[in-house]
Amino acid sequence: MRAPEFWTSSTLASRAAAWALSPLGNLYDWGGRIKQWRTQPQRLPARVLCVGNLTVGGTGKTPVALAIGALLAKRQEPFAFLSRGYRGTLSQPAIVDPARHSASEVGDEPLLLARHGMTVVSADRVAGAWIAVQHGARTIIMDDGFQNPGLVKDVSLIVVDTHSHFGNGFVIPAGPLREPIARGLARAQGVVLMGDGASIATSLPQLRVSIVPSAEAQASVEGKKVAAFAGIGRPEKFFATLKAAGAQVVLAHAFADHYAFQASDWRALREEAVEYGATLVTTEKDWVRLEAAWRAEVMAFPVEAQFEDTPALEQLLGLS
Known part of the structure; x- marks a missing residue:
């Protein structure tokens, strides 16, 4: 699925389309708020580092998660990646085995992550995190999941594509946002700026990163x-x-x-x-x-x- 053009366009027609869909965006936003309010997040006997974003689509979360994993590996700190396994068919939490699992079973990001460290795939993030802990992980790196309230996150980083930022500033389906910008940034500890575009307006620390070939x-x-x-x-x-x-x-x-x-x-x-x-x-x-x-x-x-x-x-x- 491709993002609608009006999500990133400032033309009069695009703004009209966004405003027309904004009531649905408000419903989506309130659904997320209610889920947050009704969920009591669990504290794990391990650090939880979350690499997330405020928009749908790819902003570079997985490469950032891998970079953090590389830092932990250098320190010989036991860690695990945690992913929901987008579009994967497995119904139960599992440790990903690249030699046994396919992308259709666990999703493509978990297969890539598993080539660099222990990776648990689970639609239930809490259940998946406990499996990681039981297998020795002292730090859990969440690839996505910023909007998931199931776990207490020790550090959350928001990845921002500096060429598209937050699109038209509206919440799905009126725009690309998963939640309003201010509310999301209030729960984060830092921002990762992907690319050489402009930074964003926030008091949070902003770290710039580039995607480069090996x-x-x-x-x-x-x-x-x-x-x-x-x-x-x-x-x-x-x-x-x-x-x-x-x-x-x-x-x-x-x-x-x-x-x-x-x-x-x-x-x-x-x-x-x-x-x-x-x-x-x-x-x-x-x-x-x-x-x-x-x-x-x-x-x-x-x-x-x-x-x-x-x-x-x-x-x-x-x-x-």
Whole structure:
């Protein structure tokens, strides 16, 4: 599903559409408020670090969660990633095993996270968190879940895409917000600014981060003709990263976020790549969603979140 254009447009027609849908946005907001009021959050015998956002769609939460995991791994602190497993079919909490689970079972983000550390997938965040604790985690990194009131969060970071910020400022379905900006920021301890755009108006600490390819990933595409495809929140960012890494992007196909690739898609992509003499390349998150038989012919392009001020992040997380 693609975000409606009026969510980020300031034209008169777009503003009219947003205002027309704002009563539904108010209902959505009040539903969230009631859930917060009726839920008594549980305190775990482990720290809970939440990487969330105030808008729907991809802002870069997973790379930030992975960067925090890398900091903890350097300190040899036992941790686990916790995800709801968006679009996954598993009905019970589970520790993700990349060798056994598929993206259709656990979701694409958990499969990616599991390549870097213990990952628990659970629609019930509390149940999933307790499994992580029982398996030795002293810190739990929540990839998304800021609006979920089930757990007491020790530190919550809000990831903001600095090129789109909060869209038109309206709540779903009138705009991209999951909740009003002021209410969300009031529960956070810091803001992660994704990209080189403007910061936001808040007294919270703001940490700037860039999504960059690993050295190996850059070397693998530099000067090479590639046929790129991606089904993420903002696929154009992936294509731009490939070009910045020196790749000759001869084809760029954008699919919906979390898109389930079909055999017909694969045939079309493969035929076009052969026609252009290009190497198929996609994001790590898309790569794990591909059928196992297709992956051998597709290059995954790993990226990582690079903070401008890592000591400031460590201090905010209580690691300094």
